[in-house]
Amino acid sequence: MAERIVIVGAGQAGLAAAAKLRQEKFEGAITLLGAEGVLPYQRPPLSKAYLLGKLEAERLSLRTSDFYQQQQIDIRPNLPALSIDRTAKTVATRDECLRYDHLILATGSRPIRLPARMTDGVDGIFYLRSKADADSLRPFLRNGVRILVVGGGYVGLEVAAASRQVGAAVTVVEMAPRILNRVAAEPTASYFRNLHRSQGVEIREGIGLTGLKAHGAAVLAALEDGSSLSIDAVVVGIGVQPDTALAREAGLEADGGIVVDGFGRTSDPSIWAAGDCATFLHDGEMTRLESVPHAIDQAEHVSRNILGAAISYRPRPWFWSDQYATKLQIAGLNRGYDRTTVTPGATEGSMTVSYLDGDRLLAVDCLNDARSFMQAKRRLGL
Ligand SMILES: Cc1cc2nc3c(=O)[nH]c(=O)nc-3n(C[C@H](O)[C@H](O)[C@H](O)COP(=O)(O)OP(=O)(O)OC[C@H]3O[C@@H](n4cnc5c(N)ncnc54)[C@H](O)[C@@H]3O)c2cc1C
Numbered sequence: 001m002a003e004r005i006v007i008v009g010a011g012q013a014g015l016a017a018a019a020k021l022r023q024e025k026f027e028g029a030i031t032l033l034g035a036e037g038v039l040p041y042q043r044p045p046l047s048k049a050y051l052l053g054k055l056e057a058e059r060l061s062l063r064t065s066d067f068y069q070q071q072q073i074d075i076r077p078n079l080p081a082l083s084i085d086r087t088a089k090t091v092a093t094r095d096e097c098l099r100y101d102h103l104i105l106a107t108g109s110r111p112i113r114l115p116a117r118m119t120d121g122v123d124g125i126f127y128l129r130s131k132a133d134a135d136s137l138r139p140f141l142r143n144g145v146r147i148l149v150v151g152g153g154y155v156g157l158e159v160a161a162a163s164r165q166v167g168a169a170v171t172v173v174e175m176a177p178r179i180l181n182r183v184a185a186e187p188t189a190s191y192f193r194n195l196h197r198s199q200g201v202e203i204r205e206g207i208g209l210t211g212l213k214a215h216g217a218a219v220l221a222a223l224e225d226g227s228s229l230s231i232d233a234v235v236v237g238i239g240v241q242p243d244t245a246l247a248r249e250a251g252l253e254a255d256g257g258i259v260v261d262g263f264g265r266t267s268d269p270s271i272w273a274a275g276d277c278a279t280f281l282h283d284g285e286m287t288r289l290e291s292v293p294h295a296i297d298q299a300e301h302v303s304r305n306i307l308g309a310a311i312s313y314r315p316r317p318w319f320w321s322d323q324y325a326t327k328l329q330i331a332g333l334n335r336g337y338d339r340t341t342v343t344p345g346a347t348e349g350s351m352t353v354s355y356l357d358g359d360r361l362l363a364v365d366c367l368n369d370a371r372s373f374m375q376a377k378r379r380l381g382l
Helices: 012-023 065-070 131-140 154-165 186-198 245-249 292-306 370-379
Strands: 004-008 029-033 073-076 083-085 090-092 097-099 102-105 109-111 146-150 169-174 202-205 209-215 218-223 228-231 233-236 240-242 258-260 271-273 278-282 285-287 318-323 326-332 339-344 351-357 360-367
Touching: 004 012, 012 029, 012 073, 012 292, 065 073, 083 245, 102 292, 131 233, 146 154, 146 218, 146 228, 154 169, 154 186, 154 233, 154 318, 186 202, 186 318, 186 326, 186 339, 186 351, 186 360, 218 233, 258 271, 271 292, 326 370, 351 370, 360 370
Parallel strands: 004 029, 004 102, 029 073, 102 271, 146 169, 146 233, 169 202, 258 278
Antiparallel strands: 083 090, 090 097, 109 240, 209 218, 218 228, 278 285, 318 326, 326 360, 339 351, 351 360
16 A cells, blocks of 8 residues: 655645545555645635625635644645656655655646736736635725626636626626637527626627736726727636646646546556546547536545556536526536527526437536436436
């Protein structure tokens, strides 16, 4: 049995891996390295309740410090891994070199940033990945302030909803032909477009941002159609990229994520990866999922395999998004569908969008319809 396991990334997956190792009675040393200086916390509220000031910072934490002590998990929230020496089986940090028998990479992902030529010399540009990001954005969001949200994906739309709820004037620009272009079908996009417009958000689709310029205390945003907007702050939500730097520098296979096999193992048999940073073969396609349930499942799966379970990973994809009073719950993966159907739910404003390949159900988007979501999960075997 392994004696010493080092986990890089004190986030959702890193914590789940550590906790599972102990739950499965692993008695060796576990070190959990973090880069944010805080104990592992939940990210979803950062663009929802926490951004609205409806959730206290302490309630973001996934576990209190007692848990790490009781479980003998040596957590170092402010000790980033700097490099991996695969021959010596060590991880270098600024303080010391840590030896491992198994190493788990749970480094997550980072927001894609606007090119520097677009943002140089401009203040008031925000990204939203970490608690620190949310803490800097929160004071900006208040009545009357003008916010431009760049990107109509889930994070962008949640920020738009939160900003609107505190009385900000909000414009969303989406470069793709429509919002949620990458992740949902038109009926779901249409639901959210109508919802946001009914709340007073301006949504402009098929228009990219071309530049930002400081203009006194304000920011001037130039758009592809030649128009410009004067705003107070810009929130950029144009997607994330997996954090593969450490893995690549160590010579591990990485291609749109750290490549892992069905067991969660990288191209080095002593190194494993899970969560946002990992990509794996699923239904014949390399797949990378960005969700809390997947981060937990895959990390727990890795821990069990390190301890000898030898089980191949089968994801059970599901996800949620909260915007105003609407709850969206997604089950399954909607790729490869040839049609969608829309079924109204029992209450006003509830509906389910089903993604089908022939008669086979691939995925659903359930809007304010928890019952339909539970049924679909069962049908999809999730
Ligand atoms: C604003 C927001 C809203 C979201 N909403 C939802 C939602 O509603 N539902 C849902 O399912 N998912 C949601 N997600 C996605 C979800 O939070 C992620 O999929 C999940 O956190 C991934 O877990 P992870 O452990 O892979 O990565 P993370 O939780 O990001 O953890 C990775 C950690 O590794 C650390 N790290 C990186 N490199 C190093 C290093 N070299 N040394 C040490 N530490 C390192 C990072 O600092 C980070 O703390 C949301 C994400 C965001 C940002």
